[in-house]
Amino acid sequence: MTTLNHTGVSHTVFHLLGIPGLEDQHMWISIPFFISYVIALLGNSLLIFIVLTKRNLHEPMYLFLCMLAGADIVLSTCTVPQALSIFWFHAGEISLDRCITQLFFIHSTFISESGILLVMAFDRYIAICYPLRYTTILTHALIEKIGVTIFLRSYCTIFPIIFLLKRLTFCRSNILPHAFCEHIGLAKFSCDDIRVNIWYGFFVLMSTVILDVMLIFISYMLILHAVFHIPSRDARQKALNTCGSHICIIILFYGPGIFTALTHRFGRHISPYIHVLLTNVCILAPPMLNPIIYGIKTKQIWDQVIHVLFPKEI
Numbered sequence: 001m002t003t004l005n006h007t008g009v010s011h012t013v014f015h016l017l018g019i020p021g022l023e024d025q026h027m028w029i030s031i032p033f034f035i036s037y038v039i040a041l042l043g044n045s046l047l048i049f050i051v052l053t054k055r056n057l058h059e060p061m062y063l064f065l066c067m068l069a070g071a072d073i074v075l076s077t078c079t080v081p082q083a084l085s086i087f088w089f090h091a092g093e094i095s096l097d098r099c100i101t102q103l104f105f106i107h108s109t110f111i112s113e114s115g116i117l118l119v120m121a122f123d124r125y126i127a128i129c130y131p132l133r134y135t136t137i138l139t140h141a142l143i144e145k146i147g148v149t150i151f152l153r154s155y156c157t158i159f160p161i162i163f164l165l166k167r168l169t170f171c172r173s174n175i176l177p178h179a180f181c182e183h184i185g186l187a188k189f190s191c192d193d194i195r196v197n198i199w200y201g202f203f204v205l206m207s208t209v210i211l212d213v214m215l216i217f218i219s220y221m222l223i224l225h226a227v228f229h230i231p232s233r234d235a236r237q238k239a240l241n242t243c244g245s246h247i248c249i250i251i252l253f254y255g256p257g258i259f260t261a262l263t264h265r266f267g268r269h270i271s272p273y274i275h276v277l278l279t280n281v282c283i284l285a286p287p288m289l290n291p292i293i294y295g296i297k298t299k300q301i302w303d304q305v306i307h308v309l310f311p312k313e314i
Contacts, residue, residue: 011174011189014099016092018083019280020177021273030087033280036288037080043291044069050304057300060123060138065294067147068116068249072287075109078102079283083179099181100165104158106283107183111154111208113286117253118212119146120246121219128239129226157204164200168192178276180283213254220247245297249290256282 018026051057051066082102085091094102127134161183168190178185187197223243230236260278263270295301 009171011170012096014094014096014170014174014176014181014186014189016082016086016094016176016178016180018086018092018179019273019276021271026087030084033080033083033087033284036284037076037084039292040072040076040080040284040287043295044072044287046305046308047291047294047301050301050308054304057304058140060134060143061120061127062301063140063143064116064120064123067150068113068120069291071109071113071116072290074105075113075283076287078105078109079180079280083280086179094181096170099176099186100162103181103183103186104162106180107161107204108154108158111157111204112150113253114209114212115150115153117246117250118215118219119150121216121250124243124246125219125223127242128223153208157208160200161197161204164197168194168197177272179280182279209254216250245294248293248297249286252289252293253286256285 017023019029022029047069048066051062051069079102082094123138126137130137165183165187168187169192170186170189171191172189174189176185176189183201184194184197187194220243223239227236227239230239256278260275260282263275263278295305
């Protein structure tokens, strides 16, 4: 369980508590976790299947949506099964290497989703501002390059965190008050100086998620500027409707994270389990609701869902 080095004892096994302070409610808390995970798996898998098998959906917007659905599956699979094992079987023991692997995929997938939302905003900008050149600009070759760039960016920015954590000596408590591992949450149990971890984490946040939010905001300012210069009211309404699903997902993805950050900064009197629950909402809600939002608000996808689920009634 522990190893000895020149600084003393360093824990190599940790214990995740799940939702600290609500241990007696874990069985009830597991119900929304399980339902949201099943919905996320089924909804996103169905979305990927429909987009990949229907040639009329091989357009940039749907291909980016397919990437988002894949990232949603990875993000929820990295976290929910671990949480359920704690809630159901009290299996909170996790090795240091497994903990670092988990947080690597959680953080990198989160950054990937942020990047995908950015390129989806760029897609809407091209579709509305340059509709005649839409297919010539966003070719399949360019979409493939964009996809590779998104995932390389996320993996390359998070990869150094592995070494920043491996260099630390974990001689404090090995009890992690959470349902899954995350970078600073693990690093703060080290006896070493973690300022490099903190500053690198801040750099990653600013150079990826915050930058993405700023570019998405600029994209939508340009979109609104173009839309309100369209003379036809019906055309303006149609253009805005094409952005509706994407705006909902942006709010759903960034909104809980911003709220959680604010509660951590200003809600010092809030119970710790509230902070943990809010963090879990950031992980659980987008993968579950993204396919529902796009399925309901996008007619082409909704028609294909009905065709797949109820073929004899069509």
